[in-house]
Amino acid sequence: MASPVLEIRDLTVAIADSGGDRTNAIEQVSLQVMPGEIVCVVGESGSGKSVTSQAVMALLPKGQLMIASGSIKLEGDELTTKSPSEMRAVRGKRVAMVFQEPMTALNPVERCGDQIAEVLEIHTDLDAKGRRARVLEVMRSVHLPDPEQMADAYPHQLSGGQRQRVMIAMALVLDPAVLIADEPTTALDVTTQAQILKLIREMQQRRNTGVLFITHDFGVVSEIADRVVVMQKGRIVEQGSKAAILSAPREAYTKMLIGAVPSLVPPVRTAITAPVTLETVALNKTYGKRGFLQPAARVVKAVTDVSFEIRRGETLGIVGESGSGKSTVARCIARLVDPTSGRIDIDGVDIARMSERSLRPYRRRVQIVFQDPYRSLNPRRTVGQSIIEGPVNFGLPHADAIARARDLMGLVGLSPDALDRFPHQFSGGQRQRIAIARALAMEPTLLIGDEPVSALDVSVQAQVLQLLDAVRKKFDLAVLFITHDLRVAAQICDRIAVMQRGVVVETGPTAAVFSQPQHEYTRALFSAAPGQGFGNRIGAGQVADALPVAAV
Amino acid sequence: MTADSLPQPTVPRARKPQSGMMRAFRNPSVVIGGIVVLLMIALGAAAPWLGTMSPTEINPSGRNKPPGTIVTRRDDDGNKVQVMHRLGTDLLGRDVYSRVLYGARISLFVGVTVAVFSIFGGLIIGLFSGYIRWLDPIVMRVMDGLMAIPAILLAISLVSLFRAGIGAVILAITIPEIPRVVRLVRSVVLSVREEPYVEAAITVGTPTLKILWRHIMPNTIAPMIVQGTFICASAILVEAILSFLGVGVPPDVPTWGNVMAAGRDVFYLFPHNIFYPGVMLAVTVLAVNMLGDGLRDTLDPKLAKRL
Incomplete structure (x- = not known):
């Protein structure tokens, strides 16, 4: 059996100024992502799902949250002990992230193509021509129409879905082992969301990337997940295969969450004839x-x-x-x-x-x-x-x-x-x-x-x-x-x-x-x-x- | 399913948020600035008991004396008395020490009054301009027009319209300050106006004036307190400038600007005429600005970007 690309073990992230009701943002979180697998982390607000992804990227807000214990291994390589400059070499190259808000995650005053090229400039020694070719290639692969023109466009000239495609292109241009997607479709309309989900699935299969997919939406989970991790108040409640979690949840919290998702089948209603x-x-x-x-x-x-x-x-x-x-x-x-x-x-x-x-x-x-x-x-x-x-x-x-x-x-x-x-x-x-x-x-x-x-x-x-x-x-x-x-x-x-x-x-x-x-x-x-x-x-x-x- | 099975939401005990004012009193620049300003107010208020003499009494025989000179002058009964001029005398023989202390009264009074008036005027104009859409472009073009004229020039021309006096000076400094307040208030109103709680107030039939007073005005208080201190500092300066240029309050009234104006011609020989009121002016303005900066940082961190 292949070894996991991302392995989080007993990870605890402490809240520095814990005047609140919790001292830890997440506690004893353990999960694995296999190559070519999509693991969905589901939970309500405050469940710690975003903190988990930030910890992997070493993007925890300084002075507020810090890793207290546990380990994060990327392809067997321990991340928690890395210095900021070592993490910079990892970020983007071996683990990449797609954010929720495509409006603000892209720099509004830089052309889309240049933003993708920046990743190549930092992590590879390609020359300008090589970078341009690579940018166009990756933009084509995320099905952006007319990549030449898109590469020279500014983010505001693109639709929300196109922007998210640019984000995905940027994340995947170096073929990272792990892609972290933090609510990547939440800000998008439902028709666009469907396309982006399809794209993530397709990219992940073609490149055999491990994906950690953060979401609150069980509809999205059922669409895209291989395995599901349910979190509540900083702890993992339950994890298992998609089929097991969605159709036969064991924990009461999971059952409640799934039960609360409204059905797409409307109940029978009688027509109202009042004034x-x-x-x-x-x-x-x-x-x-x-x-x-x-x-x-x-x-x-x-x-x-x-x-x-x-x-x-x-x-x-x-x-x-x-x-x-x-x-x-x-x-x-x-x-x-x-x-x-x-x-x-x-x-x-x-x-x-x-x-x-x-x-x-x-x-x-x-x-x-x-x-x-x-x-x-x-x-x-x-x-x-x-x-x-x-x-x-x-x-x-x-x-x-x-x-x-x-x-x-x-x-x-x-x-x-x-x-x-x-x-x-x-x-x-x-x-x-x-x-x-x-x-x-x-x-x-x-x-x-x-x-x-x-x-x-x-x-x-x-x-x-x-x-x-x-x-x-x-x-x-x-x-x-x-x-x-x-x-x-x-x-x-x-x-x-x-x-x-x-x-x-x-x-x-x-x-x-x-x-x-x-x-x-x-x-x-x-x-x-x-x-x-x-x-x-x-x-x-x-x-x-x-x-x-x-x-x- | 019955009502019992509904999870009963509990109302959490909230931690009492620390009030902005309490935080402000722990900010070092608020404390230092505040102490210096209070000291200045105390100096001005207690001037008669701090060994001063009449700040307007002239003494032709004791003109332009350096600090520390002892001069003989006659009191009201014609008796000769020995007087020590701690900070020297000006070119009419008036005691600079007394004039500087009494000057603190006028300068601070002008500063505070201008701040209060311009905040009050700007607040009212800004609230209506920001909330009533058809009024906004008209008011804002007038304000733009006012802002296009340099404040000092505008103040000078306004003073020349009235009889010279402290009221005219206050009015002349207030009017150029108002547009800046209006712009600030308006920017707050424009963003608060779109808040759902304001729209909710509209849908429950709250009259416009009540909406402005109850839902919108409270949001402007913190930035107004901060802006008020900056206006106060600038008004103290502008008053001194107007007096120095000879277009402010009448020259016999002791203000820091007037003391400096009187010493202007003999500055090279007797720098104390300008030095001491200048120090007082600089320290006061610095203190008021420090107070304002500290209040801004504690009451309204976002304002720092807007100003």
Whole structure:
């Protein structure tokens, strides 16, 4: 049997200033990567998966994290005892890394080809001509169209997927024994993600590279992994072959993680026939108008002729990739941006062109839950102050508003006594519950969720989805749910609208759209979703009928 | 599945974050700068009890005496008294020591008042300019226009519009400082305006003025405190420059700039006229700047890049 290219044994990384709840970022981590094998490290935020990869690259933040004990062997060669200059010779040549954010991992003021050539310049003695040839060759091998032109392009001239290809080319140009990929597809759209995953698989097979692949997404794991390592709070919970972990996990934590991944198969839902709460008619939003003393800008059509309706008690999902205009639609309906034309009827009244003054009574009917729970609450104000702000604006006496806030805290599963705490004292999932409580305090008829679970770990995500579904039922709310995640959409939405470049290309009941997508783009989008076969048993990760509401 | 089986989220006990002010008091440059500034304020406030005489009293027989000279002069009753001029006298026989100490009052008063006024004015203009989109280009072009004129020139021409006096000087220094404050406040507002918590406040129907006061203004406090100290230092300097050029407060009023202006013509023969007020000016401005730097490092590390 071949010997492992990367062997981590009993690795412990200590946190220097351990005022927190942990003294070690990772503890007693042991794992191996064989040549030609893809090992996926999965875990939620704070599990230490990125720290593991940084330790291998000797890129741990200085003064904050340091290796306390254990060994890291690269092709039998101990890395932990190497000096910084010795590590420089290893990095790039024998172990290379692909980062999450292709926008920032490339130098914006250097041509892509030169950035790849830099690696060759440092580690080889090729002359300029030889380097150029090698750069073009590796760019061709990662399927970048027209390598000559791409090599002379600056990163901003490339799309996200192309940039990630350049990153991969840079990592692979010296044929390293080990490639570390830290969430390489997380920042990418699903169709691009599918291509990048395919590329990594192909490159790895052709060159027999060992790959350590860090991810939080079980869909990606099922797509690409040979073996899986599950981490939690700095420790390895379980490791084994992909089949063993995904279909027969032994540990409770792994089971919980996998169980929390929403299934791509939508449950059977009955069509809702209640009265219409929201109707948009030919909604348009264009950006780019001439300003005072400013030259005319290019006009961008963010949203074009979007028409849909949401009935009371119904959840409509808008799915689409970044730049599809789905968030702009939500912001138009919440009147955070003014639509250029079209109608937005809330309970039969058109609010699209209302002045701020006449809009005021309708403000409370439409409430929004934002994506980033760390920024949607004012850090300087207590949770209670944030929740009662709206009701007090509409004339509710302070004491009554507090009483309502206490009820709502209980409803969303938090202690009412936590009202006088500040947002930084809560976790992301808890903050999202508070944001939901704030929205409910206004007694809205329409609740907009703008990617409300995208920033959350999968286990927390399931809970927040349950909560959203529960409050929809309890208050008979119309819900507009914006998401890029098809699994989430499959589970929570009654109907789905698919958007591409500002246009709704397809609308229909969730089950129908998923089983028989009509539009070409919908089909492409759905087939790109990672892990098609994974977790599709009926009812897996389904939003259960659990009502935390019932507890109140 | 029932509610019981839902994992009940617990609210973690958070460590109390150290307040910015407490951290600031441990920063050496804040401590040193602060002590020197306090010392200057104390010197100015306690001037009458520190062996000074009237800073405006002239003595034709004791002009241009070097430091340490004992001069005979007449008091109000006509009696002859021996007076020691610790820092000498100027070309009208006024006591430089007294003028320098009393000068600290005017200089610090001008510095602090200009800082308060320009922060206050700049804050209000900047908040509205940053938040109200149609207002922004109009206000900013006016500010650009103000910034295009050299501050000293603008101050000189403003002073010449009014009767010379300390109020005119304060106004003349404040107006050129305002655009810089406006730009800083506006840059904070522009980024905070896009925060989801501000949008959330809009969707729950919070009026614009309340949003500005409650959600946006608090974010500007730390940079404003820092900027205020820098304005204070620069105002003390500009006041001295205006006085030195003879366009500031009337020449009999003791300010550091006026003392130096009075000594300008005889500088080669009697450098003490310029040296002592100059040292006081330099030490004060250095101290205020150190205070500002320290506050910036502790309260608002990001500001260092923006300024």
